[in-house]
Amino acid sequence: MPSRMTAGLLLTRPEADSRRFAAMLPEFRAVISPVLRIEPVAHDAARLRAARGLVFTSAHAVASAGPGRGRLALCVGGRTAQVAREAGFETREGNGFADSLFPLIESAETPLIHPHGRYLARELPVEGMVVYDQIAQPLNEDARALLAGEAPVLLPLFSPRSARLLAGYMTDCRAELWIAAISPAVAQAWQGPSGRQIIAETPIAGAMISAIRLMAGMEQS
Template identity: 85%
Template sequence: MTAGLLLTRPEADSRRFAAMLPEFRAVISPILRIEPVAHDASRLRAARGLVFTSAHAVASAGPGRGRLALCVGGRTAQVARAAGFMTREGNGFADSLLPLIESAEMPLIHPHGRHLARELPVEGMVVYDQIAQPLNADARALLTCEAPVLLPLFSPRSARLLAAQTGESCAELWIVAISPAAAVAWSGPCSRQITAAGPTADAMAAAIRLMAGMEQS
C-alpha cells in the first residue's frame, strides 16, 4: 500500500519540496500563510549586515548590494545571493549562526517572523507573520484513507498546529521531523517517527524515502 505525502509548508516551499520527491503523490495544504507586516524598511536597507534565519525575510532587506548576510542554511543563502548579498552560511540550525555573528565585526539586524523559534544575540525586527491555517479538503480526505500518510514536520510550531488538527485522523501517520525540537513538539497520533539527519530539504527527502522503504522491505 503506497503511502501518501502531506506537505504543509507555504505553497511555494511545498511545491519545491514535492518536486524533490516525484515518486510520491503529494497533497499540499499550507498550515501557515506568510504575510508581510509593517516595519522600518529604511533601517534594513541601510544595514551593513543582516542575519537571515528564513528565506522569507530576505526580500524585506532590499537589494543586497554586496552587503553581508549570515544565513542559517543553504536554501536561505541561495535566496540571499540571488538578491545580491555576500553570504556566509550555517549548517541549518540557528546555533550555527552564533560563531558567524561573533566574527562579523559589524552591527547586524535579524529580520524575522512574528513567531521565532530561537532568539539570537543581535537586534531583531519582525517583518512578516506566520498565520495559522486549517487543513484543506484534500488534506482532510487524505487523512481518512486506509493508506499511511507521511507527514514531514518542518518546525516545532507547525508540529504543534498539525497535532491539533490531526487528532481524529483514521490514517496511520508516519512522522518525519526536521529536528529533535520538531519531533518533541509533536503530540498527535503517530504510528512511526524518525528525525532527519540534518535540518535541510535533502535530509528530509532522504528520511521520507527511508521511512517509505521500511514498508517495502
C-alpha cells in the same frame, strides 16, 4: 511494509515551499495544504535597507531587506543563503541549525539586524525586527480526506509551530502517520497521534528527502 505507492505525502509548508519540496519527491502523490500563510507586516524598511549586515533564519525574510548590494548576510542554511545570494548579498552560511549562526555572529565585524517572523523558534544575540507574520490556516478538504483514508500518510514536519498546529488538526485522523521531523526540537513539539517517526540527520531539505525515502523503505539505512 506497504508499498511506497500506497503512501500519500502531506505537505503543509507555504505553497511555494511545498511545491518545491514535492518536486524533489515525484514518486509520491503529494497533497499540499499550507498550515501557515506568510504575510508581510509593517516594519522599518529604510533601516533594514541601510543595515550593513543581516542575519537570516528564513528565506521569507530576505526580500524585506531590499537589494543586497554586496552587504553581509549570515544565513542559517543553504536554501536561505541561495535566496540571499540571488538578492545580491555576500553570504556566510550555517549548517541549518540556529546554533551554527552564533560563531558567525561573533566573528562578524559589522552591526547586524535579524529580520524574522512573528513566531521565532530561537532568539539570537543580535537586534531583531519582525517583518512578517505566520498566520495559521486549517487543513483543506484534500488533506482531511487523505488523513481520513486507510493508506499511510507521510508527514514532514519543518518547525515546532507547524508541528503543534498540525497535531491539533488530527482529531479525525484514521491513517497511519509516518512522521519525518527536521530536527529533535520539531519532533519533541509533535503531540499528535503516534506513528512511525524519523528525524533528519541534518536540518536541510536533502536530509528530509532521505529520511522520507528511508521511512518508506526506498533507501537502506
